[in-house]
Amino acid sequence: MARISQHLSTIALLLELSIIHICSAQQVYVFTTGISPRPHCSASYDKAPATPTYRFSQFSFTQTETYRYATSIPPPRTTKTYARPYRKLKTLIPPLQTTTWGNWNPNDTAATDTADPYGQAAWSSLWEWAAPANYTTTGIYSTTVTPTPIPSSELVLPPKDYFGPTDCYKFPKDFIFGVAGSACQIEGAIAREGKGPNQMDVWSEPGEPNNYVTNENYYLYKQDIERLASLGVKYYSFTIPWSRILPFAFPGTPVNSAAINHYNDLIDFVLSKGMTPTVTMIHFDTPLQFYGTNITSRQWRNGVMGVGSGAYGNPLFEDSFVHYGKILLTHFSDRVPIWFTFNEPMLFCDTGASVNNVIKSHARVVHFYKEVIKGTGKIGIRLHDPFSVPLNPQNQTHIAAAHHINSFHLDTFWNPLVLGIDYPESFKMAITDYVPLTPKDLAYLKGTCDFLSIQPYTASVASPPPGGIESCAKNSSSEYFPFCVKLQSTNIFGWNFGYRSYSRVYTTPEYLRTYLNYLWNTFRKPVFITEFGFPVFGEADKEVREDMLYDSPRSNYYLSFMTEVLKAIWEDGVNVMGALAWSFADNWEFGDYDARFGLQVVDRETQERYYKKSFFDLVGFVRDRHPNYEES
Structure with missing residues (x-):
């Protein structure tokens, strides 16, 4: 281990020297005195005498206020495709049996087709086995709601904050801008129209808020999309639940035709509004069948590398996920140009086998998309990493600690999937049951990400743990294990x-620029920010809706982050291909509704949505700087 530690220190030092050389946004503490510079002021202004001339004038109310309306996305003029339609692709996968199921209620014994292993009775038994705590079907809607136009009164831009961005840059013509959401956090309707149970449906402990109803987006998706298009959003990123497509999860089991119809309709409606869809295949919502029979113990909430187990290490997981991915790609890839296999997989990896199954199932799906379907879109994997910077950038052990944890989060996946090289030592020294990668594995895995998808909500500050990194990696009972870095x-x-928000998110725009430089220059792929957002502190405690809507801290977060994105593009030469804001509406945040990341308020009693000020500010920032936005 001593040789490994020495090797790690050498790598860390070389990386640090390299990053300092290539990244103009590198973190450095510089002591300064005197007045703060004001680069937007002319040189002569600072030299002018501080002697004003006072005078009287006739007073009148001459203040004026400019107002404007948000501009909707125009209907599409042409339809672009990225693969052949399903009718021409279905022969590329084994024949699929499709069926429909109804709804489930506790103690429902109406189904009599007990001889059918995949009939209504068998489907209902999945929910009886899952036994979601305090399950209720209470909701307003039970069928898809017809959308209505957004009144112009809702589209008047709010007053701007006094201080705002001062940049003079534009986004590249192909820069992607949109919003994101995930099915388990917005759809509701969890035991409706044939959907099977997944991990998120039983995530909440008794007494905690659950996702049974949440935003009822399953029925309100057209109205939600109408609201996004009316404000000027061009990309809508959503997830498709595995358990809704395949309620029995495994290859050879029936496909839910109601789910296929639903997402076909959703995609078509997005396109009809002039927007572009992007799809994530799994967002923490693993079907419960992969957990075996002990699901009620909640042991899967205790993770090693993250917050729990996604059952990714199950021996049946890899083949099953690939089968599910092939179903999605054959049905929808003709109209969807951007795909993501996993969302933040490390948060639900608990063994070396789970990481192995994630990267290999990802690569198999990508090879199927590129080589069999011959899709012309892009595909990647979404990683979570609160990018760590050294507590003291002049301290080599702090620099090594930052490199160590960043490599654990990022290199564990992108070393094999982007560069075709082995797992980093930071991962292997702690996760000793990792599955070794052969040269054949690495050749197959290499280049299976078209971009670097990151979700940089905030940054963190790193330093070594007591006793050092190597000692921690040998001690699985250490509070710092397995990342073995002290974060603050x-x-x-x-x-x-x-500035601190709810849920440990801080406004750290300068570190975002550092992060973008690090990614681009380390892995040399375009960077795609696929989630970033800010839950304003105490927003859930506000009693007046207008106070929730006027969310200047969130505006400051988004505009400062986007300003740093522009600087990274134009001043540092970083290829940032796009940004997706999280989330387009307040939603269920894995056990509560208090962490409000949304760009819209959701009334929990009526399901009405209300635009927040930050939504107008963010869309306006992009519109004013994007050559593809045309005023109507």
Whole structure:
């Protein structure tokens, strides 16, 4: 282990020297005195005498207020395709049996087709086995709601904050901008129209808010899309639940035709509004069948590398996920140009086998898309990493700690999937049951990400743990295991390194620019920000809706992050291909509704949505700087 530690230190030092050389946005503490510079002021202004001339004038109310309306996305003029339609692709996968199921209620014994292993009775038994706590079907809707136009009164832009961006840059013509959401957090209707149970449906403990109804997006998706298009959003990123497509999860089991019809309709409606869809295949919502029979123990909430187990290490997982991915790609890839296999897989990896199954199932799906379907879109995997910077950038052990945890989060997946090289030592020294990758594996895995998908909500500050990284990696009972780095949110002077929101998210735009530089220059692929957002502190405690809507801290977060994206593009030469804001509406955040990341308020009693100020500010920022936005 001593040789490994020495090797790690050498790599960390070389990486640090390399990053300092290539990244103009590198973090450095520089002591300064005197007045703060104001680069937007002319040189002569600072030299002018501080002697004003006072005078009287006739007073009148001459203040004026400019107003404008949000501009809707125009209907599409042409329809672009990215693969052949399903009728021409279905021969590329084994024949699929399709069927429909109804709805489930506790103690429902109406089904009599007990001899059918995949009939209504068998489907209902899945929910009886899952036994979601305090299950209720209470909701307003039971069928798809016909959308209505958004009144112009809702589309008037709010007053701008006094201080705002001062940049003079434009986004590249092909820059992607949109919003994101995930099915388990917005759809509701969890035991409706044939959907089977998944991990998120039984995530909440008794007494905790659950996802049974949430935003009822399963029925309100057209109205939600109408609202996005009316405000000027061009990309809509959503997830498709595996358990809704394949309620019995495994290859050879029937496909839910109601689910196929639903997402066909959703995709077509997105396109009809002039928007572009992107799809994620799994967002923490693993079908419960992969957990075996002990699901009620909640042991799967205790993760090693993240917050729980996604059952990715199940021996049946890889083949099953690939089968599910092939169903999605053959049915929808003609109209969907961007695909993501996994969302933040490390948060639900608990063994070396789970990481192995994630990267190999991802690569198999990509090879199927590229080589069999011959899709012309893009595909990748969405990673989570609160990018770590050294607590003291002049301290080599702090620099090594930052490199260590960043490599654990990122290199574990992108070393094999992007570069075709082995797992990093930071991963292997702690996760000793990792599955070794052969040269044949690495050749197959290499280049199976078209971009680097990251979700940089905030940054973190890293330093070594007590006793050092190597000692921690040998001790699985250490509070710092397995990442073996001490993380904090304060700088060396004791200040929080950014404005704090709910749920430990800090406004850290300068570190975002550093992160973008790190990614681009390390892995040399375009960077795609596929989630970023800000839950304003105390927003759930506000009693007046207008106070929730006027969310200047969130506006500041988004505009500062997007400003740093522009700087990274134009000043550092980083290829940032796009950004998707999380989330387009307040939703269920894995056990509560208090962490409100949404760009819209959702009234939980009526399901009405209301645009927040930050939504107008963010869309306006992009529209003013994007050559593809045309005023109607």
